[in-house]
Amino acid sequence: MSHADYLTPDLITRALTLRDLTDPAQGPHAIQVLLDDIVGALSAEWRSTVRYVRDSPIVPVRENYDRLGYEPGDVTRARRYTRYISSTVMLRSHTSAQLPTALERYGERTNVDELIVAPGLVYRRDAVDRSHAGEPHQVDLWRIRSAPDTDDRDMLDMIARLVETVLPGAEWKVTDVEHPYTVGGRQIDVLHGGEWLELAECGRIHPHVLRGSGLDPERWSGLALGMGLERALMLRKGISDIRYLRAADPRIASQMLTLDPWQHVSPLPLARRDISIVVAEEEDEETLGDRVRVALGDDADVAESLDVLSRTAHDELPAAARIRLGIEAGQVNLLVRILLRPIDRTLTSEQANALHNRIYAAVHVGPVMELI
Structure with missing residues (x-):
C-alpha cells in the first residue's frame, strides 16, 4: 500500500x-x-x-x-x-x-x-x-x-x-x-x-x-x-434510523437513556439529489459511503441514504456519453440517489445544494464537473 x-x-x-x-x-x-x-x-x-x-x-x-x-x-x-x-x-x-x-x-x-x-x-x-x-x-x-x-x-x-x-x-x-x-x-x-x-x-x-x-x-x-x-x-x-442513537434533539436524546419502546418523532423534510458520477469500476456502495462520510465530516448525519440506481461500464456507454463524461476504460458511470434529511434541524435548499456539491466532488473522478 x-x-x-x-x-x-x-x-x-x-x-x-x-x-x-x-x-x-x-x-x-x-x-x-x-x-x-x-x-x-x-x-x-x-x-x-x-x-x-x-x-x-x-x-x-x-x-x-x-x-x-x-x-x-x-x-x-x-x-x-x-x-x-x-x-x-x-x-x-x-x-x-x-x-x-x-x-x-x-x-x-x-x-x-x-x-x-x-x-x-x-x-x-x-x-x-x-x-x-x-x-x-x-x-x-x-x-x-x-x-x-x-x-x-x-x-x-x-x-x-x-x-x-x-x-x-x-x-x-x-x-x-x-x-x-x-x-x-x-x-x-x-x-x-x-x-x-x-x-x-x-x-x-x-x-x-x-x-x-x-x-x-x-x-x-x-x-x-x-x-x-x-x-x-x-x-x-423499535428504532428505524441508526442516526437517532446519537441525536442531540431532546425529543430523541431523552429516549436514548432507557430500553422503553421508541416513541415516534415526526421526521423533518427530505431533500433528494440525483448525481451522475464516474468512479473506478471496483467502487461499491460501501466505499462510496465511506467517501461521503469523510467528505461531510460533522455533517455526515445529514445523509440519510445513498443508493446506486444504475451502473454502466465504459464499454456499454454510447460514444457521445463517453465524451461528455470523460470516462476512461476501467471506470463506470453510476447514477446515485442521495437522500438528505437532518434528524434535528431543518435543511434549506441552498444547504442541500452545498452538501450535494461536497458529495459530488468527493466521489466523482471524471474531468467534467456538474456542480449546482
Whole structure:
C-alpha cells in the first residue's frame, strides 16, 4: 500500500474523539443499559466472574487479523474494508482484536470461569443508509474456562439466554458459519417484524487462538460471541434510523437513556439529489459511503441514504456519453440517489445544494464537473 492508502492525522483524530456510547465515563446511554442486562444474564447463568476489557482502538494489524487466524490474502484485509494507519497499525475492525491479548493473563490460573466483555467502537467502510454507520459499536462476549469440555450445548444455552435478554420472547434460529477464530461457528437470526434478521455470531474458541495466548486446548476451552450493539438496541426499542442513537434533539436524546419502546418523532423534510458520477469500476456502495462520510465530516448525519440506481461500464456507454463524461476504460458511470434529511434541524435548499456539491466532488473522478 502507498501512503495515500493510510488515514490522515485529521481522520485519526476524528475517529478517536468520537463518543463511545458503550462507555459510562462518556455519559449514559441505552446501549449501556442493554449491555449490562446481557452481561448480568450470562454471568448469572454461568455463575461466572466478569472482566471488562477496554483497550485503545488503535491496534497492530497482527492483533486484528493474524492472531485471530485470518489468512494473509483474506479479502477483509483490503484497504477498501480496513482503515489502516500504517502498514502495521490500524483502527480495529472488530472488538475481537482485544481478545488474544486478554486471554494471555489466564495461563497460570486455575478454577477459571470468566466472562470477558470487550465493548467499544469499531471502524469500517460501510454503506450510507438508515441501518449502517462507519463507526458502529460492537461487543465481544467470550467465556473462558479452565476445562476442556465447553461444547455446543453450552453455546446453544448462551444463545437462548442472549436472545431472551435482548428480545424477550423472540423466535430464533442458527445457521452454520465459519470464523477463523472459532470452531462450530453459528449465525444467530431472530424473527422480528415478520422477517429474519441477524443478531450476532458465535462459536467455540478455536484451539489455535488458545495456543497463541499461551493456553493449552487440552486444559482450556470457551465460547466467543460478537454482536453489533446498534442493531440489538434498534430491534429492542423499535428504532428505524441508526442516526437517532446519537441525536442531540431532546425529543430523541431523552429516549436514548432507557430500553422503553421508541416513541415516534415526526421526521423533518427530505431533500433528494440525483448525481451522475464516474468512479473506478471496483467502487461499491460501501466505499462510496465511506467517501461521503469523510467528505461531510460533522455533517455526515445529514445523509440519510445513498443508493446506486444504475451502473454502466465504459464499454456499454454510447460514444457521445463517453465524451461528455470523460470516462476512461476501467471506470463506470453510476447514477446515485442521495437522500438528505437532518434528524434535528431543518435543511434549506441552498444547504442541500452545498452538501450535494461536497458529495459530488468527493466521489466523482471524471474531468467534467456538474456542480449546482
